[in-house]
Amino acid sequence: MKNKPIPAQIEFRDVTKIYGQVAAVRNLSLTVGRGEFLTILGPSGCGKTTTLMLLAGFEAPNRGDILIAGKSVAAVPSYRRDQGIIFQSYALFPHLTVRRNLEFPLEMRGMRAAERAKRVDRILERVHLDDFGGRLPSQLSGGQQQRVALARALIADPPILLLDEPLGALDRNLREQMQGEIKGLHKEFGITTVCVTHDQEEALTLSDRIIVMRAGRIEQTDTPEALYDRPATRFVASFLGEANILENPGFNVETDAAQPSGTVAMLRPERIWVAAPAAPKRADANNRQSVSGTVDDMIYAGPLRKYHVRVGSSLLVVREPVASGQQIFRPGDEVRLDWLRSDLRFVTV
Ligand SMILES: Nc1ncnc2c1ncn2[C@@H]1O[C@H](COP(=O)(O)OP(=O)(O)O)[C@@H](O)[C@H]1O
Ligand SMILES: [Mg+2]
Numbered sequence: 160m161k162n163k164p165i166p167a168q169i170e171f172r173d174v175t176k177i178y179g180q181v182a183a184v185r186n187l188s189l190t191v192g193r194g195e196f197l198t199i200l201g202p203s204g205c206g207k208t209t210t211l212m213l214l215a216g217f218e219a220p221n222r223g224d225i226l227i228a229g230k231s232v233a234a235v236p237s238y239r240r241d242q243g244i245i246f247q248s249y250a251l252f253p254h255l256t257v258r259r260n261l262e263f264p265l266e267m268r269g270m271r272a273a274e275r276a277k278r279v280d281r282i283l284e285r286v287h288l289d290d291f292g293g294r295l296p297s298q299l300s301g302g303q304q305q306r307v308a309l310a311r312a313l314i315a316d317p318p319i320l321l322l323d324e325p326l327g328a329l330d331r332n333l334r335e336q337m338q339g340e341i342k343g344l345h346k347e348f349g350i351t352t353v354c355v356t357h358d359q360e361e362a363l364t365l366s367d368r369i370i371v372m373r374a375g376r377i378e379q380t381d382t383p384e385a386l387y388d389r390p391a392t393r394f395v396a397s398f399l400g401e402a403n404i405l406e407n408p409g410f411n412v413e414t415d416a417a418q419p420s421g422t423v424a425m426l427r428p429e430r431i432w433v434a435a436p437a438a439p440k441r442a443d444a445n446n447r448q449s450v451s452g453t454v455d456d457m458i459y460a461g462p463l464r465k466y467h468v469r470v471g472s473s474l475l476v477v478r479e480p481v482a483s484g485q486q487i488f489r490p491g492d493e494v495r496l497d498w499l500r501s502d503l504r505f506v507t508v
Contacts, residue, residue: 243312409471
């Protein structure tokens with residue numbers, strides 16, 4: 160069965176936000192479908208937080224309009240927008256217990272005490288903090304505080320959840336655990352989610368769709384896999400993962416089709432095989448380019464090894480998963496690199 164198009168829950172129409180001389184967000188148009196998990200990804204200062212602040216109603220656009228469920232929210236104050244929010248700076252109330260922190264949004268909505276208590280119990284259980292209701296935020300670890308923040312954002316069943324770098328402060332293991340948690344909650348509640356982050360891994364693992372932003376504008380929008388596999392621009396290719404940009408590489412780059420003008424060839428490091436010069440060649444001979452090079456550097460990174468290999472005037476990055484019985488190369492070793500021409504991508508400069 161084909162998916163029906165999801166009705167847009169959130170829409171930005173040509174939105175611009177200017178701070179003094181800086182256009183933090185420029186002519187931004189985007190839609191988020193009901194139940195979709197959209198991530199806005201980009202480097203620091205590209206306008207991610209501003210976009211979220213506009214959506215939350217903490218800032219107003221200079222031009223353009225924002226619609227939620229088809230209606231302009233220009234005149235709707237932030238506390239009426241019915242959104243759960245986790246901002247980096249949107250900390251828990253330090254003087255209130257976990258329970259009181261969670262009750263607060265419900266109290267604001269005029270919910271009765273008995274119903275509030277029931278909801279708090281339920282969400283505490285859901286984020287595995289049943290025994291922590293009586294603690295103050297300062298008596299919790301960073302990860303536990305983050306889970307309370309998540310619980311507080313979700314407790315009033317908002318149709319929209321906004322996350323600003325929600326996992327930035329956590330160490331790697333906790334981050335992965337929380338990613339799983341957020342993903343699970345999103346699936347369970349089907350809540351329309353807009354997340355902003357500069358962390359590509361977070362974006363790739365969590366999102367239905369990613370918008371890559373650069374200097375206040377959208378650079379590319381796509382599913383995680385399409386974005387990684389078919390980046391449209393050099394910026395996206397290099398921001399999302401590692402990219403070998405073959406611009407004047409000092410050797411002939413073989414291509415099947417003519418290279419579109421204004422583009423450069425790009426090859427992902429994991430698409431290159433490294434082998435001893437005389438080793439049998441891999442893969443389809445009709446679709447293969449082989450070049451000779453010299454290992455400049457080898458970096459061991461647990462499950463994979465990264466080689467820097469000098470070919471012509473280029474230093475190519477090659478990633479090889481560590482496997483039993485494979486040959487390991489050292490700086491100075493002569494090697495042959497093979498790749499498939501069909502793995503080359505052309506990205507605009
Ligand atoms: N309140 C503000 N006053 C002036 N400039 C701001 C303000 N908020 C953000 N900016 C500027 O707008 C740009 C985008 O900022 P921001 O949206 O916070 O980026 P990001 O979240 O992607 O790091 C930056 O150049 C930043 O300095
Ligand atoms: Mg930010």
